[in-house]
Amino acid sequence: MDTKPIKVLLIEDNIGDYQIILRMLDKSENTKFELTHVPRLSTGLKVLQNDIFDIILLDLGLPDCQGLKSFQVTLKKHPSxxxxxxxxxxxxxxxxxxxxxxxxxxxxxxxxxxxxLVRAIQYAIERKKVEGLFIY
Structure with missing residues (x-):
């Protein structure tokens, strides 16, 4: 078992949803997470310039970008x-x-x-590794 925490960037404007996800990740027994939360896509993109994350959890209903456009912008800037x-x-x-x-x-x-959620995160990271795009 890898003891290094999985670094998660959560881009989510709803504080209640953030708290639910935080509790879900905190309750994980076998996997540790380091969660960074930002409420806007623009803030998330700035954070991504200065830190390395293992995965992004992205809400589609953000104040500064709506729908799949927020995903497309994020993927274009951070395809790995x-x-x-x-x-x-x-x-x-x-x-x-x-x-x-x-x-x-x-x-x-x-x-x-x-x-x-934990399984989805783990599988997503492994799939990205298989794609050959995941960077440590």
Missing amino acids: IPIIILTGLANEETGINAIKYGAQDYLVKGEFNGKL
Whole structure:
């Protein structure tokens, strides 16, 4: 087991959703996480210039960028970091498009638990490694 924590950047404007995700990650027994939270895409992109993250959890309903555009902007600037989309909308078409465009996963808020989130993060990182784009 790797003892180094997984560095997660959560780009999410809803403080309640942030707290839920924080609790989910804190409860993980076998994997440790270091969570950085920012409420806007612009802030997240600035943070990504100065720090290295293992994964990005990205909300699609941000104040400064909406929908898949926020994902596309993030992916274009940081193609080597796996991105999991978080959304409050259970829109299957958006989820499929996100995966087609390169998202590692698409999770609907309120429809996943901590174990599923941890597994999605671990699998996303491993898939990105297999793609040969993951940078340590």
